[in-house]
Amino acid sequence: MSSSTDDLMAIHQLLARYAVTITQGDIDGLLSVFTPDGTYSAFGDTYPLAEFPALVAAAPQGLFLTGTALIELDGTGDGDSARGTQPLCFVDHATHELRIGYYQDTYRRTPDGWRLRTRAMTFIRRSGAHDSGRPHAFDRGSA
Template identity: 50%
Template sequence: MTDEQRIADLVELHQLCARYMLLCSQLVDDGWLEVFTPDVTYTAFGTLYTLERFPALLAAAPRGQFIGNMPVVEFDGGHRATGQQHFIFIDQQTHAMRLGWYNDEYVRTPEGWRIHRRSTTFMRKHGGFDSGSQHDPLAEGAEGATQ
């Protein structure tokens, strides 16, 4: 990979992650789905989600603003990469903050770089880390979920 290609790929990946946060914060219909591959898996709140379940995940989530840094990216050849991105989520109603990071796997597709796998880790006041509290009422193990 040339230096020019590496820089171009980093810029594209940074834009991809920023676009996800912007579109989630602004609730632009399902526009935020464009940042993922069709076969993506997203682990959040102890539950593995596929693309078909993403709208339910977002519908159950509190509204607010995502603020994130640029991901730290490691390339694995010319078509795969991994990254970590810290974020702050600020709840629109309470202004409570959630701190955490994403662990991502990216793949280059004909449409450009996309997120292929994503998992969320939250930082806790006591100094620990975990996958968060489930807020999707349909998730396995959630109160009121049907099995």
């Protein structure tokens, strides 16, 4: 049985792996931080893991600078789930324009260690509004 300190460190390393792999364009590494049924939510929609590579390819490239996440380990006793919030500052590589916001996550312990189960992006606008982005900002193509 691992300690809560070990679990927190493992989740923080998982989140660091997310930021580094997406910044470096390592899609396989990025996908490895999610559970197989993992999802990403932004732009008014939720995307299954299978759609994540196309979503990343359509997005601006740059630096994903993340802050320390506030993590709450499961208090129900199963010890295999957690949730958290992690601040983000994205810097576009071409323009150095910033996008700021935060991720709201759920985590699951797997045989391969802790993984992201869900990740939802909230953008912070210049107006002070917090939202998930413009609906349909990412074209999923025709069904």
